Amino acid sequence: xxxxxxxxxxxxxxxxxxxxxxxxxxxxxxxxxxxxxxxxxxxxxxxxxxxxxxxxxxxxxxxxxxxxxxxxxxxxxxxxxxxxxxxxxxxxxxxxxxxxxxxxxxxxxxxxxxxxxxxxxxxxxxxxxxxxxxxxxxxxxxxxxxxxxxxxxxxxxxxxxxxxxxxxxxxxxxxxxxxxxxxxxxxxxxxxxxxxxxxxxxxxxxxxxxxxxxxxxxxxxxxxxxxxxxxxxxxxxxxxxxxxxxxxxxxxxxxxxxxxxxxxxxxxxxxxxxxxxxxxxxxxxxxxxxxxxxxxxxxxxxxxxxxxxxxxxxxxxxxxxxxxxxxxxxxxxxxxxxxxxxxxxxxxxxxxxxxxxxxxxxxxxxxxxxxxxxxxxx
Ligand SMILES: Cc1cc2nc3c(=O)[nH]c(=O)nc-3n(C[C@H](O)[C@H](O)[C@H](O)COP(=O)(O)OP(=O)(O)OC[C@H]3O[C@@H](n4cnc5c(N)ncnc54)[C@H](O)[C@@H]3O)c2cc1C
Numbered sequence: 001x002x003x004x005x006x007x008x009x010x011x012x013x014x015x016x017x018x019x020x021x022x023x024x025x026x027x028x029x030x031x032x033x034x035x036x037x038x039x040x041x042x043x044x045x046x047x048x049x050x051x052x053x054x055x056x057x058x059x060x061x062x063x064x065x066x067x068x069x070x071x072x073x074x075x076x077x078x079x080x081x082x083x084x085x086x087x088x089x090x091x092x093x094x095x096x097x098x099x100x101x102x103x104x105x106x107x108x109x110x111x112x113x114x115x116x117x118x119x120x121x122x123x124x125x126x127x128x129x130x131x132x133x134x135x136x137x138x139x140x141x142x143x144x145x146x147x148x149x150x151x152x153x154x155x156x157x158x159x160x161x162x163x164x165x166x167x168x169x170x171x172x173x174x175x176x177x178x179x180x181x182x183x184x185x186x187x188x189x190x191x192x193x194x195x196x197x198x199x200x201x202x203x204x205x206x207x208x209x210x211x212x213x214x215x216x217x218x219x220x221x222x223x224x225x226x227x228x229x230x231x232x233x234x235x236x237x238x239x240x241x242x243x244x245x246x247x248x249x250x251x252x253x254x255x256x257x258x259x260x261x262x263x264x265x266x267x268x269x270x271x272x273x274x275x276x277x278x279x280x281x282x283x284x285x286x287x288x289x290x291x292x293x294x295x296x297x298x299x300x301x302x303x304x305x306x307x308x309x310x311x312x313x314x315x316x317x318x319x320x321x322x323x324x325x326x327x328x329x330x331x332x333x334x335x336x337x338x339x340x341x342x343x344x345x346x347x348x349x350x351x352x353x354x355x356x357x358x359x360x361x362x363x364x365x366x367x368x369x370x371x372x373x374x375x376x377x378x
Contacts, residue, residue, distance in 0.1 A: 018347025024151035088128025221254020
């Protein structure tokens with residue numbers, strides 16, 4: 001590039017942050033516009049679980065594999081003792097049943113010693129080579145800090161109001177209050193808020209699923225080993241056969257993150273006002289107590305009770321690419337439950353597309369927003 005391409009990235013979740021980082025690394029002059037705080041939504045409240053091959057056989061296979069590898073190389077470059085806690089994990093699936101008497105477990109040789117509840121059918125579904133984790137808020141914030149420090153990314157806390165389009169090309173970005181940013185290219189990485197921008201909602205639907213999580217600080221953090229657990233959870237009052245599917249992720253700090261309890265709901269305008277439903281939060285605490293003596297009331301402090309919104313598309317595939325009819329305007333959203341995993345490859349591929357006109361990291365054709373265009377009738 002003779003002159004740095006000016007790119008405005010709107011949305012400071014993991015997708016916007018990764019895109020800003022890789023664009024700036026390629027020499028673009030990047031401004032990240034975030035209306036609240038970097039990683040204030042799902043990107044700060046997710047589990048941060050990563051899997052090499054769990055998307056194999058589907059549309060996300062190439063993206064997920066490339067992203068898993070990028071997470072590893074980014075961690076070698078950017079992570080450290082006080083950064084974002086990347087590490088490999090052993091991952092198990094198991095059933096947990098609420099019962100009066102705890103401790104009647106089967107397959108105990110596979111179970112970590114801190115799992116003390118009534119559990120069954122444990123199975124190893126990932127090894128430290130194929131499953132890993134990051135603390136997603138710290139990952140997103142480390143990446144943007146490094147982008148600022150090393151590559152001159154500017155961060156603006158402001159709300160994108162609209163885009164001005166001139167003769168089929170992106171013109172400029174209008175912020176709330178009327179301030180204008182000039183740009184050669186714009187990236188819309190608004191997560192579930194993509195549905196609020198008519199430019200996108202007129203082309204495809206992004207709906208949102210609200211999900212809950214808690215973060216616990218056990219009194220004895222050293223007893224919690226790096227095992228991620230995918231549960232089929234049978235509550236004593238659940239309808240016959242109906243299981244919940246909470247996920248449990250111990251973190252290197254000794255904290256234990258537990259999430260689940262999700263349903264489709266409209267995302268509110270203000271990310272800072274999102275609260276969990278008390279019944280869902282109480283259920284996650286019940287899961288913790290049933291699963292482990294180390295995680296019950298009195299044994300673990302509740303550090304966070306929270307909720308956030310997954311961005312989902314009708315075909316279950318993220319939307320990554322240039323918006324049809326608006327040259328220079330790109331979108332990246334709809335990553336559903338795999339946005340932390342797929343953030344790096346999405347950002348790196350989009351940066352290549354914007355700067356070089358095509359991506360070699362991942363073939364983005366499958367993700368193009370053009371797939372939502374109605375075929376014209378002959
Ligand atoms: C409970 C839970 C657990 C999860 N666990 C995992 C996991 O273990 N592994 C995994 O890979 N994925 C996981 N996910 C999924 C992952 O969190 C999401 O896919 C990902 O965070 C989406 O990132 P995003 O950047 O698209 O959206 P978001 O994180 O929602 O970011 C969008 C950003 O845009 C900003 N914004 C919105 N409108 C505007 C505007 N007009 N102007 C400026 N800024 C604006 C918002 O403030 C927000 O910061 C989980 C999700 C949930 C809910």
